[in-house]
Amino acid sequence: MRRADRLFQIIQILRGAKRPLTARALSEELETSVRTVYRDIADLMAQRVPISGEAGIGYVLDRRYDMPPLMLTPDELEAAVLGAQWVAQRSDPALARAARDLIAKITAAVPERLRPYITEPTGATPPPQSAPADVLNAVQLREWIRVGRKLRIGYRDEQGRVSERTIWPVLIGYADTVRLLAAWCELRQEFRHFRMDRISAAWFIGEPYELQRRTLMARWKQHMKQTRGVDLSL
Template sequence: MRRADRLFQIIQILRRAKRPVTARVLSEELEVSMRTVYRDIADLMGQRVPVSGEAGIGYVLDRDYDMPPLMLTPDELEAAVLGAQWVAQRSDPALARAARDLIAKIAAALPDPLRLFIAEPTVSTPPPQSLCVDTLSIAQVREWIRAGRKLRIRYRDELGRVSERTIWPLLIGYADAVRLLAAWCELRQAFRHFRTDRIVEAAFLEEEHEGRRSVLMARWKAHMKESRGVDLSE
């Protein structure tokens, strides 16, 4: 790895870390000696990159620090292309359009030598063989998730039984051919997953639910961890 690439990678590691990163952790990820890491950290500080910390404790990057736009590696560019391709082929129309716009904006801002990685990537994702049709606006569901509002739905399960639910929408999961809406179900008093193509009817309520999304997400993740291997779909 070139030194310039290594310095850039150190910044990326520190940027994504939530706590101080030790020189040992940096050396293991970068596959270099700790002495090299100490020298690189000193170079970054000398270039006025706001890295603070010391040996034995770890290093942090000032959260307000921002790098020049789109200083991406070829692997990062192709990862962005691959992810955007998948979203464009499998998500709702609004997200699909956003994914295509994202790639166009990245390509427009890149220097010429890097545009090849957008125009001719070495990776691709095939389109899904079949894709279930949603019976409600996924874009509006995402809006309601952000706003913390309730949905009232009529849902048909795999046996064809229809029930009415008031749910607190939390997260939309994108599988290869279907979408699942993770939510707190007031009827079951538990987290449930609803296939969006089985929602017969949906009313977007103005009523806000009681839970903060961060708290609900933490509870949902704990629930998923405990229920691994258990079918939680309705």
């Protein structure tokens, strides 16, 4: 690992730590020697990175410290670009355009030595399969999710039966062939996942949820854990 990358990794590890980390713990994470960690910590402190602590006790990073943007490792850079490429290929037009703009901004901002990780990546996303068209305005739907507003939809189930429902949208899920809208359904009084290509009509009624959005999101994550064994906590 290059020294500059190692210094950056030390900052990232300390930033994510919940308690002081010893030089030995850092050396094991970085797969380097304790002596190298001591030297790197001293260099970071000399550069006025706000690390406090001492040998044998542990080091902590001031939570208020903010690094310059786009100090990415090669793996982080490839991960960001790969994710943006997936979104650009499979999302709605507005989000796809934003993903392409993001790749362009990253390419312009990173040092020349890192640009091959964008132009010549080691991984690639498979080409998307054709997906049915959605009637929902995805830009407005994302805004409704952010501000916590209700949506009324006409929905066609697998048997072709149509019903009208008022829902509290939580999250849009993107797959290769369809998009799913996770929401609390007032009709069923439980969380449901609606295929967006089966939504035949939509009205953005603007009525706020009875809960804060973060509370609704937490309850949906708990629902996913209990009913599907999927842990979505970070």
